[in-house]
Amino acid sequence: MRKLFGAILLLAAVGGYLHYVQGWDWARLKRTRAVALVLREDASATTTPIGARGTGTHWETAAPMPGARTEFGAVTVGDRIYAIGGIDGYMRTLDAVQSYDVVSDTWRDEPKLPMPIHHPAVATDGANVYVLGGFTGLASRPLDSAYAYDPKTRSWREIGRLNDFRGGAAAAFLGDRLYVMAGRTGGGVDGALEYYDAARGGWNGLKGLSVPRTLFQAAALDGKLYAIGGNRGSVSTSLSDVESYDPVANEWKGVGAMSAARSGFASVVVDGSVYAIGGEGKAGVLGLVEAFDPKKGVWSKLSPGLPDPRRGLAAAAWKNRIYVLGGGRRSGLSVTDLNSVLILDGSAAKKR
Numbered sequence: 001m002r003k004l005f006g007a008i009l010l011l012a013a014v015g016g017y018l019h020y021v022q023g024w025d026w027a028r029l030k031r032t033r034a035v036a037l038v039l040r041e042d043a044s045a046t047t048t049p050i051g052a053r054g055t056g057t058h059w060e061t062a063a064p065m066p067g068a069r070t071e072f073g074a075v076t077v078g079d080r081i082y083a084i085g086g087i088d089g090y091m092r093t094l095d096a097v098q099s100y101d102v103v104s105d106t107w108r109d110e111p112k113l114p115m116p117i118h119h120p121a122v123a124t125d126g127a128n129v130y131v132l133g134g135f136t137g138l139a140s141r142p143l144d145s146a147y148a149y150d151p152k153t154r155s156w157r158e159i160g161r162l163n164d165f166r167g168g169a170a171a172a173f174l175g176d177r178l179y180v181m182a183g184r185t186g187g188g189v190d191g192a193l194e195y196y197d198a199a200r201g202g203w204n205g206l207k208g209l210s211v212p213r214t215l216f217q218a219a220a221l222d223g224k225l226y227a228i229g230g231n232r233g234s235v236s237t238s239l240s241d242v243e244s245y246d247p248v249a250n251e252w253k254g255v256g257a258m259s260a261a262r263s264g265f266a267s268v269v270v271d272g273s274v275y276a277i278g279g280e281g282k283a284g285v286l287g288l289v290e291a292f293d294p295k296k297g298v299w300s301k302l303s304p305g306l307p308d309p310r311r312g313l314a315a316a317a318w319k320n321r322i323y324v325l326g327g328g329r330r331s332g333l334s335v336t337d338l339n340s341v342l343i344l345d346g347s348a349a350k351k352r
Contacts, residue, residue, distance in 0.1 A: 057343065058342075059343070061340060065339060069326045071087050071312045073120045074316040075122050079102050079103050079318070080099040081102065081316040081323055083097065084117075091138065091333060093116035095112040096109075097109070099151075114145075114147055116137070117145075118135050119134050119135050119167045120134035128148050128150055129149040130148050131148075132146050133165070133167055133180065134167045135167035142165035142166055142184060145162075146159045160200075160202040164192065166185045166190075168214035168216075170182065172225060174224075177247075179195045179220075180195075189233045191212035213230035213231065221274060223247075226245075227243045229262050231263040236282060238261035239263070240259070240260060242254070242257060243255070257299070262288070264311040265313070266327075268315050275302070288301065288306070289306055307340065310328060313325060313328075324339075324341070325339055326338060
C-alpha cells in the first residue's frame with residue numbers, strides 16, 4: 001500500500017510539473033502515457049560519432065555528460081563548459097554541477113549548487129558563473145535566489161535576491177551589467193526586466209518585454225539585449241518572435257522572427273551571430289538550427305541541423321564550436337547525456 005501511495009504521489013507530481021512548467025493541458029495529460037513511462041527514457045545515450053569528421057560545418061560527438069539531465073543551464077568560462085542543475089531521469093531536481101574541459105574532452109565534478117535547481121537562468125561575465133532563479137522540487141516552486149560561482153576558488157556565494165520568484169527566465173551580460181528577464185512567477189508568465197546593482201546588492205527594474213514569455217533564450221550582442229522565442233505558458237502558445245532591447249533608450253522593439261515558433265531550445269552567440277538550436281513547437285521536438293544576423297535582422301537555417309532533435313537542452317560556445325548538451329528526445333520528461341558538437345567552418349552565418 002505504501003509503494004502504491006508513493007507511486008500515486010510521484011505521478012501526481014509529474015503531472016503537476018508537466019501542467020505548470022511545461023504548459024501541458026489536462027486533456028493532453030490524459031491522452032499520453034508520458035507521465036508514467038518517460039522518466040527513465042534515454043538515460044544512456046549512444047557515444048557513436050553522429051557526423052563525419054572533416055572540413056566544412058559538421059557535427060561531432062564529444063564525451064557524454066556524467067549523468068543524463070534536462071532543463072539545466074550551461075556556460076563557458078575559459079576552456080571549461082559548466083553544466084548546472086536540471087532534472088534527471090528519476091524526476092529529481094539536481095544540485096550537481098560538472099565542468100567539461102574542451103581541450104582534454106573530459107568532465108569533472110564541481111562544488112554543488114547551494115540548493116537543487118531546474119530551469120535556472122545562467123550567464124557569465126567571462127570570469128564567474130551566475131545562476132538566477134529557477135524552480136526547485138517536484139512542486140516546481142519558483143525561486144528568487146541568485147548565486148555566483150568563482151571557477152578559480154571553486155566556491156559559491158549568494159548575491160542579492162531577485163525582485164520576484166521566477167523560473168524559466170533568461171539572463172545575459174551586456175557590458176558589465178547582468179540582466180534577468182521574464183519567466184514564470186507565482187502569478188504566471190511575465191515580461192519583467194531587471195538588472196543587478198552590485199553597489200547596493202539588489203536588482204533594479206526596467207521596462208519589461210512587450211510579450212511576456214517563458215522557456216525562451218536571451219542574448220547580448222552589439223550593445224543590445226535580445227529575447228528570443230519561448231512560449232506564453234504552453235507549447236501551443238510557442239513564439240517565433242524576437243524582441244530587441246536598447247538600454248540607452250530603455251525601449252523594446254520587434255526584430256526578425258525565427259522560421260519556427262519554439263520553446264525549450266538552446267542558444268549561443270558565435271562570431272556576431274545568435275544561434276538557436278532544437279527545442280519544441282506545435283509540431284513536436286525539433287532539430288532545427290538557425291542563425292540570426294543582427295545587422296540584417298534575418299534568420300537563416302543551418303544545414304546540417306541537430307542530428308538528434310531534443311528539447312530542454314543547453315548549449316555553450318568555445319571558439320568555432322557549439323557544444324549542445326543533454327535534453328530529451330521526447331515531449332515531457334525524457335533525458336539524455338549527449339554532448340553533440342557543431343563545428344562551424346567560418347561561413348555558417350552566410351548563405352546555407
